[in-house]
Amino acid sequence: MLSPKIAILGGGQLGQMLIQSAIDFNATIFVLDPDADAPCKDISHQFMVGDLTDYNTVYNFGKEADVITIEIENVNTQALDQLQKEGKKVFPQPNVIRTIQDKRTQKQFFADHNVPTSEFVLTESRADLDKHIGFLPAVHKLGRAGYDGRGIAKINSTEDISKGFDQPSVLEKLVDIEKEISVLIARNEKGAVSVFPVVEMVFHPANNMLDYLISPVVLPAGIERLAQEIATNIIEKLEMVGLLAVEMFLTTSGNLLVNELAPRPHNSGHHTIKANATSQYEQHLRAILGLPFGSTATIIPSAMINLLGEPGYNGIARFTGLDDALQTEGVNIHLYGKKFTKPHRKMGHITIVDTDRSQLLEKLRFVKGQLKVVA
Amino acid sequence: MLSPKIAILGGGQLGQMLIQSAIDFNATIFVLDPDADAPCKDISHQFMVGDLTDYNTVYNFGKEADVITIEIENVNTQALDQLQKEGKKVFPQPNVIRTIQDKRTQKQFFADHNVPTSEFVLTESRADLDKHIGFLPAVHKLGRAGYDGRGIAKINSTEDISKGFDQPSVLEKLVDIEKEISVLIARNEKGAVSVFPVVEMVFHPANNMLDYLISPVVLPAGIERLAQEIATNIIEKLEMVGLLAVEMFLTTSGNLLVNELAPRPHNSGHHTIKANATSQYEQHLRAILGLPFGSTATIIPSAMINLLGEPGYNGIARFTGLDDALQTEGVNIHLYGKKFTKPHRKMGHITIVDTDRSQLLEKLRFVKGQLKVVA
Numbered sequence: 001m002l003s004p005k006i007a008i009l010g011g012g013q014l015g016q017m018l019i020q021s022a023i024d025f026n027a028t029i030f031v032l033d034p035d036a037d038a039p040c041k042d043i044s045h046q047f048m049v050g051d052l053t054d055y056n057t058v059y060n061f062g063k064e065a066d067v068i069t070i071e072i073e074n075v076n077t078q079a080l081d082q083l084q085k086e087g088k089k090v091f092p093q094p095n096v097i098r099t100i101q102d103k104r105t106q107k108q109f110f111a112d113h114n115v116p117t118s119e120f121v122l123t124e125s126r127a128d129l130d131k132h133i134g135f136l137p138a139v140h141k142l143g144r145a146g147y148d149g150r151g152i153a154k155i156n157s158t159e160d161i162s163k164g165f166d167q168p169s170v171l172e173k174l175v176d177i178e179k180e181i182s183v184l185i186a187r188n189e190k191g192a193v194s195v196f197p198v199v200e201m202v203f204h205p206a207n208n209m210l211d212y213l214i215s216p217v218v219l220p221a222g223i224e225r226l227a228q229e230i231a232t233n234i235i236e237k238l239e240m241v242g243l244l245a246v247e248m249f250l251t252t253s254g255n256l257l258v259n260e261l262a263p264r265p266h267n268s269g270h271h272t273i274k275a276n277a278t279s280q281y282e283q284h285l286r287a288i289l290g291l292p293f294g295s296t297a298t299i300i301p302s303a304m305i306n307l308l309g310e311p312g313y314n315g316i317a318r319f320t321g322l323d324d325a326l327q328t329e330g331v332n333i334h335l336y337g338k339k340f341t342k343p344h345r346k347m348g349h350i351t352i353v354d355t356d357r358s359q360l361l362e363k364l365r366f367v368k369g370q371l372k373v374v375a
Numbered sequence: 376m377l378s379p380k381i382a383i384l385g386g387g388q389l390g391q392m393l394i395q396s397a398i399d400f401n402a403t404i405f406v407l408d409p410d411a412d413a414p415c416k417d418i419s420h421q422f423m424v425g426d427l428t429d430y431n432t433v434y435n436f437g438k439e440a441d442v443i444t445i446e447i448e449n450v451n452t453q454a455l456d457q458l459q460k461e462g463k464k465v466f467p468q469p470n471v472i473r474t475i476q477d478k479r480t481q482k483q484f485f486a487d488h489n490v491p492t493s494e495f496v497l498t499e500s501r502a503d504l505d506k507h508i509g510f511l512p513a514v515h516k517l518g519r520a521g522y523d524g525r526g527i528a529k530i531n532s533t534e535d536i537s538k539g540f541d542q543p544s545v546l547e548k549l550v551d552i553e554k555e556i557s558v559l560i561a562r563n564e565k566g567a568v569s570v571f572p573v574v575e576m577v578f579h580p581a582n583n584m585l586d587y588l589i590s591p592v593v594l595p596a597g598i599e600r601l602a603q604e605i606a607t608n609i610i611e612k613l614e615m616v617g618l619l620a621v622e623m624f625l626t627t628s629g630n631l632l633v634n635e636l637a638p639r640p641h642n643s644g645h646h647t648i649k650a651n652a653t654s655q656y657e658q659h660l661r662a663i664l665g666l667p668f669g670s671t672a673t674i675i676p677s678a679m680i681n682l683l684g685e686p687g688y689n690g691i692a693r694f695t696g697l698d699d700a701l702q703t704e705g706v707n708i709h710l711y712g713k714k715f716t717k718p719h720r721k722m723g724h725i726t727i728v729d730t731d732r733s734q735l736l737e738k739l740r741f742v743k744g745q746l747k748v749v750a
Binding site: 016020023028042043045274278286292293294295297299300322323326327330332333334336337353355 | 377378391394395398399400401403417418420649652653657661666667668669670672674675694697698701702704705706707708709710711712714728730
């Protein structure tokens with residue numbers, strides 16, 4: 001479908017980059033976000049302020065579109081059910097969003113479909129943790145509404161139980177991680193699947209947010225193929241239409257374990273805008289518009305750094321070291337239209353491309369050292 | 376400068392792609408275009424319908440911006456003079472636009488600055504052509520307002536004089552062309568210059584519009600460097616700030632002759648979005664915002680095809696052969712939001728990337744054969 005009317009639930013940076021790509025398909029874009037100052041507010045054809053979890057708001061918002069999609073999982077899926085019932089294309093499908101938006105049902109889905117994942121137990125309250133002392137050390141994750149390091153607590157021993165959550169959560173056995181990787185994969189209504197080369201994600205030890213990413217990843221023989229097969233199995237079992245990010249651990253013992261899913265364009269795919277033949281945003285659009293998939297081939301090695309608000313700064317964002325960063329060969333900047341910075345807020349990202357991987361890592365260290373978001 | 380207010384004169388596809396890139400710099404974009412249905416109408420922060428050649432319209436439009444730029448040359452430069460006088464950044468500068476927007480002053484600029492170009496004479500009326508019979512065969516070009524094959528007439532002999540223009544024009548001696556090439560080059564306020572790898576443009580014999588483009592071009596030794604030096608000389612002599620496209624002929628006798636200039640992002644640079652480390656749109660923005668230049672390196676060979684309205688079709692645009700085109704490896708489509716097609720109207724373009732040049736040419740022929748814009 002060309003010239004589609006696309007309704008996007010969520011108006012953050014993922015929505016922004018989706019819009020930048022959707023312009024190429026003559027799309028008319030409606031955006032719904034609770035924040036009147038969201039990144040998409042001025043670049044969509046119609047921007048609505050409203051609660052993404054409210055039935056009537058979501059239903060009325062989606063009614064005028066041809067295709068409804070998301071850039072955040074925490075949305076009212078009952079309204080999406082109704083829109084789907086009325087013949088709208090809702091991709092990813094509401095039942096897929098439901099499975100993924102709760103980390104408990106997500107984990108259960110892995111268990112039910114032979115998807116390798118860390119051992120886990122479901123907990124209903126903080127007190128439940130006392131029953132699983134033998135399971136520690138583990139990671140406690142809130143079922144709903146946790147992301148980007150929120151709603152996650154490391155429980156090493158009984159002393160940490162006070163950090164656990166007193167709401168329905170999942171306790172996941174801690175695994176020894178060699179690398180964290182991400183597999184982006186897309187599927188369309190005909191069941192065709194298209195998978196991207198695997199990328200390595202390096203997380204910041206303090207804030208648990210993505211620190212930088214390298215594409216393509218260097219992995220032991222056979223592991224990349226296996227990761228792609230696992231992702232293929234997941235998207236096929238979900239029967240999902242759209243782009244899915246599958247985050248995995250490669251353990252020190254050489255096993256792949258699926259960590260989490262995100263049924264939408266993902267932070268680990270920003271580099272694809274420049275470094276792959278087709279970007280994750282375009283691939284998602286091709287999937288939900290019923291167009292053939294584009295090539296996912298890496299055209300050049302790349303690295304991606306999130307530009308996070310420096311700790312200790314709150315206020316109107318300023319960038320220091322910008323010139324040094326921008327004059328580094330192969331650097332592109334993407335800002336998210338956020339006026340105010342706060343500690344660890346995602347303000348933008350930098351992509352670096354270089355045919356030489358060691359040069360790439362050197363530039364990455366240089367740019368990370370130079371460029372800061374302050375106030 | 377980040378988070379700039381940029382006013383763009385012209386709201387066509389070049390403006391559209393400039394906006395797609397400007398979003399990454401947190402830009403607020405104002406657009407002025409005479410067509411209420413122009414491609415930029417829904418993707419700019421503020422879209423104004425008005426006459427680009429009217430003093431008051433242009434002056435009032437530019438007043439609220441930090442930086443004023445163009446995506447078409449035929450604008451009121453007196454209003455831009457005034458805005459510049461009042462301290463606005465106007466890039467390219469009004470005097471540069473004036474030199475280039477009239478093909479006569481452009482040619483005279485070449486003559487005055489030792490820029491190699493075909494021999495020419497200025498004509499004031501059609502009758503003047505009778506004085507230059509010995510100069511034929513030649514090409515007659517209207518001084519003002521001719522582009523994309525309009526305002527150009529081939530005068531082979533006295534029999535063709537009736538096709539000439541009865542307004543101020545330039546008569547250029549016909550040269551034997553081996554290849555047509557384009558050099559994109561940018562310069563900033565500090566005088567730094569950044570040049571892109573040279574591309575080959577292949578024109579359609581019937582309608583004189585760009586048929587397809589290949590990057591990088593294959594040229595005899597030394598010619599690419601020479602072309603880049605000629606372009607550098609031009610942008611430095613113009614003291615222009617912004618992106619400049621320099622179209623050149625490589626003659627059958629091996630000489631380079633400058634054909635025409637365009638002081639803005641250009642049709643011959645669309646491929647840079649995917650195929651170069653920095654796109655022409657981003658480079659233009661970096662130039663006019665006073666940011667360091669990005670690398671112009673080719674990251675993968677590419678071809679670009681304009682999607683033109685098929686002759687014989689007028690009405691709401693439809694695309695045939697779209698699936699065959701889109702499922703070809705390495706193909707991206709860019710549509711320009713134009714609802715109605717007419718013969719030769721630029722409706723969009725296709726970029727193809729492939730590491731293997733012969734594969735690239737094969738895909739190019741296939742996609743050109745398949746994909747048509749009809750009504």
